[in-house]
Amino acid sequence: MPRAPRGTLSHQVILERATHLMDTEGLGAVTVRRLAKDLGVQPMALYTYFKSKEEILAALYDSLLAAIEVPESPDAGLDGVRQIMREFFRLLTEHPAIMKAGSGGQGDTRLAEVVYALLLNSGIERRTAVGIASSLVRFTIGSASIYQERAGWNADHWSKVRHSLRELPAERYPVMRSFGDDLPEFTQEEVFEFGMDRILRTDLNEPLEP
Template sequence: MPRAPRGSLSHRLIVERAIRLMDDEGLEAVTVRRLAQDLGVRPMALYTYFRGKDEILAALYDHLLAGLELPDSPDAGLDGVRRVMTGYFRLLTEHRALIKAGSGGEADLRLSEVIYMLLLGTGMDRRTAVGVAASLVRFTVGSAALYQERSAWDADADHWSKVRSSLRDLPADRYPIMRSFGDDLPEFTQQQAFEFGVDLILRAAQLP
């Protein structure tokens, strides 16, 4: 990696290099010593901007999360919630190690503020809003984690035909329903499965 020109070290440069390192080699590679090496400075130079690795990871997370486009009016309603969660899912799938770097900092607070603004703006009571927000975040993070294992399915044109074939081979006496899917198992991309789940949670939230 190119080194930082002398005197150009900054908070933003360190964070951007940490993001690149995380994406290329994983979160474990993001250390003060490794960042200093990549930036061509001594480790102590980074302590001018951060107190340690944990603070760098928190800044990395906040920097990426701050890039989400968030509605600024409750009028966006549940459609706005859907867009927010879709953006969050996309962020977590583009930066696969980010799931492990959650900070609970300013960016997280801003995300929560917007989600609750949108949910409460629909007239939803507070208990339901908290339950819906918790369900959405857990589902989104879980879906992003599964995406890392299953994204190859979307790239394999024969994936679903192979799944249906394996289902047809199941013993009918033990797995009659699963075997029946061998004839007409619906296909979902990982993105479609995620969107289906978000819509399901939001529809359930509107039930009396």
């Protein structure tokens, strides 16, 4: 990635470089000193735009979340919630290191505002809405965290899994061994869609017990 031309340093240029470093070398590479070196400026130049490394990481997180498109109407219902969570899942799988960059900033608040509006406008009770939103976020982060190591699973992988299951002793693992002959295959995207659908297809109008 080329250095920033002299006199063009900005919030956007710094965050673009930070994103590149995070994606290619990991979050640990995103330091003020490294950013300054890559951009061809002195470290003090970055402090004109950000007070600290932590502020850069928070802005990086918020800038990526800002790219998630949200429904324009609060009446988009549960389909709108699905749209947001799919975009969130895509973001986390494309930038896995961002999960360690922090949360709780304006980016999270923006998405939470829309998700809760969609849930409440669908007639869902407030406590249930909190439970649903929290479960979706945790499920999406968990699904994205194991995506990289499992995204390449193909027919050959599933064939090996079935073979290994058939090798299990029947008296000790009767159920698991039975899957050796009939194990449904899922892509990671299909697993994500399946889990999200299950969370949103419970009896959403039944309040959770406190």
